[in-house]
Amino acid sequence: MRTTSRMLCASGLLAAAMAAPAAATATTPSLPEAAPLQLEWDARLRHEQVDDDAFSRDAAATTLRLRLGLRASFGEGWSALLEGAGVAAANEHYNSGANGRTQYPAITDPHGSELNQAWLAWQGDVFGATLGRQRLLLDNHRWVGNSGWRQHEQTYDAVALQWMPLDSVTVRYDWLDRVHRVAGRDALNPLARERKLDTHLLNAAWVRGAQQWVGYAYLHEDRDVATASSATWGARWSGKALRDGNGPGWTLEAARQRDYANNPQRFAHHYWLLEPTWTQDGVTAKLGWEHLGGNGQHALQTPLATLHAFNGWDDQFNVTPAGGLEDRYVGAAGKFGRSGLAGKLAWAVAYHDYRADRGGRYGSEWNASLSLPLLAGLDAMLKLADYRADGFGRDNARVWLQLEWRGQQALAGAR
Template identity: 60%
Template sequence: MAPRLRLLPLVLAGLVPAVATADEVPRVQIEWNLRVRTERVDDDAFARDADATTARLRAGVRFQPGGGFSALVEGEGIAAAGDAYNSGANGRSAYPLVVDAEGAELNQAWLAWKNARVQATVGRQRLLFDNQRWIGNSGWRQNEQTFDALLLEATPRPDLTARYAWLQRVHRVNGDDAIDPLARERALDSHLFELAWKRDVQQLAAYAWLHEDEDVATASTATYGLRSATSTVRDGNGWGLSLELARQRDYANSPLSFSHSYWLIEPSITRRGVAWRAGWEHLGGDGRHALQTPLATLHAFNGWADKFGVTPVGGLEDRYLGAAGKFATNRFDWQLAWHDYRADTGGRYGSEWNAALGFPLGAQLKGLVKIADYRADGFARDTTKAWVQVEWVGHRQYSRGGE
């Protein structure tokens, strides 16, 4: 196979002429995100607990030269106080894993153009499709997941959107210094298609994720699905219903042969600002292989203890209850959830409680306290995780002739 062009050098070469040739007054925005977090992990599979205190600074420059063009160059650096945890890069395998490794890297570098109906973005970028169950940035981790990709979006009419993305490479949350080179990044030849319709309280989407992993052939899959989301919530009252059905099979260079089902049923009701929900998510498995979501935002699904980032070969049935709301004039927000985990092929994995409280610490500062408690019943070991986090997000815009 002839070597393919890498997207990123082409984008970086295009940033300067795009800004310099614009006719309109250019604008430049400096953006930053500083997040400091302590994570403690008590996993019965290890004799030692993990304590990870890390700081992540992400900073970028966004160019808006006019003429429909925009561009972003963004880097990030992660530092840690101590090494009493296994980051995946520090060799501390006697401790539980906390995937927040020290290091610095280019996070995003993309060039985009859009008009009223069409948008194109090329380069290293953050991709968020729908609820991020299949394609996301894993934003909970200090080093987020980004993609070297081409993204095309078209809106032929206000209620209809078509999206296509070609993925050349995924930069994973483990960082550039992970001991396992396959945990750092993967070479891809993946094609993502989605057609979405939205009107009033109803949203519908049909998708095809044709994912070819050129580094790990057994990870290549084709997933076809339909998603429906309805929400009538107004002024803190109403109901909602999310439904999804998909089928995943072997694809492209995969040496395997399989076909698995996925479904989600999640009704919800909101009263006086408190949202109550119940859910049943099914990831099929046959005891030899199971449905996988390797490009997803994994931490947001199947519990915050992260026991099911890779679906067990027996599949996964996650039945859950949850509630969320705000108080103190909407300054504080809280979440509470309970999960019951079972295998698709029979048998029980365990259960888990999750709880979180978010609160303001100033105009641009926000605090978060969060806990996950997993009780094993046939899969993994009892695990408790706790987090305390402070995050500062800001930006400052400049234009020719002043701020």
């Protein structure tokens, strides 16, 4: 694979910036819960570089995302949010999905603006409801998430209901009418902009101490792409057994996915995840085995997931290959110390081995990241992904340099 001097130079520049002393933590100051009106913002400046052996040119995208929202609290449990987002791009040396620059590798961060969220909610002691365009995050986002890594966020036109009959039990039901995807409203492919849905999500969780049990049924009907419709039933158990911050943790999950509603295909696939962890002196190591079944003609899919968070940061497997996917991985994360700059500089590293459910090997991938809070609400990140093909795709490397500033400000005093 080619090694680009621009990628190495950019990495060095951010690493130098991150070595500067941090003035404060990245925690956004909290506001009184009763503030009737507040402004919220999330500004993210990012440079992404891609070296893909399938292309003669590297891709480079420098983008700035600004998300602004007004959150209102009306009392008696009522609240609302109106939020817009805009993305500006400093260049067009990448294929955004909207600019037609197919001579470059894809970086799905097109410039443009959109309505991100607009919802009305009521929350009581036991029952809550939200109506409108909203962010939905279920469990670890494996099945339903917001794809928050991309500059445009994935949001849903939905009705979300929540019932808490006990402090330890939460039951959620969500009906989805439409999903607004990360490719933005100007994507050349209309199906990459949004999809019409008739999707029912049921999720029931029970928490006891440091453990959680979840059962779910996700009945997903895609009215625009019938072959994407599926029904998934599953269960998830996660927990920790730490003493003085040290000890084991675990996540076990199993699911079965079948064809559903308007899907003309007939299939049934299994999913499982086994992920034991061990935390020692602030460092958490993990082993993982994630299985997405496939039969050579069709495979288990997770079209509403936060896909970047799974199966490596290089995004080779956003669509599961027809032969399925076995992702066996090892990783670790922590900080370089317990105080001072070392106590703020966080690191993570992981290695993935990818194979088909039935058949040969796909390839392998290394991931690594450094992150550091610079000021209150301001974070810096350096992130790398290096995929080496062995039967699937081509060698590919990515580097990201990012600054993100989040905050909120009361516009009217607390009652």
